[in-house]
Amino acid sequence: MNYQANLEQVTHRIRAAEQRFKRSEGSVKLLAVSKTKPIEAVNALAELGQTAFGENYLQESLDKIAQRPDLEWHFIGPIQSNKTKPIAEHFNWVQSVDRLKIAQRLSRQRPPELPALNILLQVNISQEDTKSGFSPQELLEQVEQVTQLPNLVLRGLMAIPKAETEFDQQRAALAEMFDLFQQVKLKLRTPDFDTLSMGMSGDLEAAIAEGSTMVRIGTDLFGARNYAL
Numbered sequence: 304m305n306y307q308a309n310l311e312q313v314t315h316r317i318r319a320a321e322q323r324f325k326r327s328e329g330s331v332k333l334l335a336v337s338k339t340k341p342i343e344a345v346n347a348l349a350e351l352g353q354t355a356f357g358e359n360y361l362q363e364s365l366d367k368i369a370q371r372p373d374l375e376w377h378f379i380g381p382i383q384s385n386k387t388k389p390i391a392e393h394f395n396w397v398q399s400v401d402r403l404k405i406a407q408r409l410s411r412q413r414p415p416e417l418p419a420l421n422i423l424l425q426v427n428i429s430q431e432d433t434k435s436g437f438s439p440q441e442l443l444e445q446v447e448q449v450t451q452l453p454n455l456v457l458r459g460l461m462a463i464p465k466a467e468t469e470f471d472q473q474r475a476a477l478a479e480m481f482d483l484f485q486q487v488k489l490k491l492r493t494p495d496f497d498t499l500s501m502g503m504s505g506d507l508e509a510a511i512a513e514g515s516t517m518v519r520i521g522t523d524l525f526g527a528r529n530y531a532l
């Protein structure tokens with residue numbers, strides 16, 4: 304795997320989309336999604352200057368964090384409520400907070416000696432039964448309660464829209480997310496609320512067109528995942 308070529312190509316796509324859609328240069332961050340990939344792959348990208356990594360599976364991620372506590376780790380997978388403690392103890396960010404109860408548990412379980420945990424609320428923007436997340440309505444009703452939790456900083460929203468292959472179809476759900484992000488931002492009026500995490504290998508450009516500030520890229524950095532391993 305030529306990690307350098309992959310990282311250069313993804314970085315180039317991000318910069319090109321920023322220019323094309325009149326986003327300021329450097330306004331879109333890259334999260335490298337290393338789920339199912341070995342620590343060697345993480346080390347290779349870290350060597351090239353990548354600092355933020357995303358993980359979906361708890362046990363696998365704890366092993367990697369133990370080896371590279373110097374990196375910034377984002378939990379992006381589904382969260383069972385009995386698994387919140389290790390997540391609160393070991394991650395810097397949790398992007399997949401999908402209900403109020405999870406936020407409450409993470410706040411309670413965040414060790415007091417660590418900085419507040421950065422969280423994003425996951426929104427089920429395409430209203431799919433198979434995906435978790437707040438509905439837009441639940442989000443608007445409950446977001447203020449989340450901001451009152453002491454050991455968390457609400458940094459923004461995350462979404463995994465329904466997969467579409469056509470650019471214009473991809474843009475529709477992403478535009479709805481941006482709208483919702485702006486609504487919540489106006490409601491909260493806090494400078495901490497600065498992150499809209501959307502865009503993956505297949506819809507990075509559309510996400511940047513619609514205001515994403517963080518794209519989460521796995522396949523195009525690390526190659527296809529082999530879940531059979």
Ligand SMILES: *Cc1c(COP(=O)(O)O)cnc(C)c1O
Nearest residue numbers: 336379503504505519520521522
């Ligand atoms: C796996 C995953 C990604 C990365 O997807 P790719 O299509 O491989 O770039 C991004 N976000 C989440 C939440 C994921 O689970």
